[in-house]
Amino acid sequence: MHDDTASLVTRLLAQRWLPRDDAQARKALLDEGYREELDRRLDAVGLELREHPYAAYIGLAVSKKNERAVFGGSDSWISNTMQLDRDGVALLVVIWALIVLPKRQRQVERQEVEAAASQSQMFAEEKPISRDPTISPVIAERTLLADFGDKLGGKTRINFNLGTLNRLGFIVRRKGEVAEGPLLDLAFDYERTARRILDGALGDLLGSARPQATTPEEEERDMPEDEPEDLRDV
Secondary structure (H helix, E strand, O other), X not given: OOOHHHHHHHHHHHHOOEEOOOHHHHHHXXXXXXXXXXXXXXXXXXXXEEOOOOOOEEEEEEOHHHHHHHHOOOOOXXXXXXXXXXXXXXXXXXXXXHHHHHHHHHHHHHHHHHHHHHOXXXXXXXXXXXXXXXXXXXXXXXXXXXXXXXXXXXXXXXHHHHHHHHHXXXXXXXXXXXXXXXXXXXXXXXXXXXXXXHHOHHHHHHHHHHHHOEOHHHHHHHOOOOOOOOHHHO
16 A cells, blocks of 8 residues: 555655645645644654745654754754764854845745735735745855855865755756755755844854855846855754
8 A cells, every 4th residue: 555655755755855836735734634644754764854834845854852952962052963063054054044035035025915916906826935936145255255254164174064055955966056955945944043143143254254145047137248053954
């Protein structure tokens, strides 16, 4: 007999993420009974489904009640389970803040505009949250080096860590640019982490760097015509 719940869990463990429009992923997000069974079985092995209404993918994470057993099992707390060094985790936080925070703002603003427009329509249908990849800013690698190179280990370490984050699915590197990968929006608990970053010391540091992150459309428009939450969430 086919076990659809076990199949989904196996796929998530093997592939590490699934697009939310995948048939099984949609069932987990929309079918209350199926989700309850999925949560129960994941909880039995110390895991939980990691998803966010604004994220285009779903994945798995260590459940909150098991964080201490996993991350605090040695003499000191570890920040992640992917063998990322401190500068690698710091780079991930910076990239998350430069891409996910402005992306979320654009998504929320678009939702608010569409909601306001629908109020004037008698039979308006609620539109789905936009997860269009073009909403996500892209970051020039040279910008990361210029703004954070002296704080994140220099060019060699940043290049090495960018390669690692690309391999792990947090980012996509292409032609000297860093774009959002499938796991970036799931890397941290947005509700716990966003305010800490914006209100913390990193907020001032990111303030001057954030305008450098643009969408592909904005980059093309601005180009001159003569030129081609908590670290334990990781």
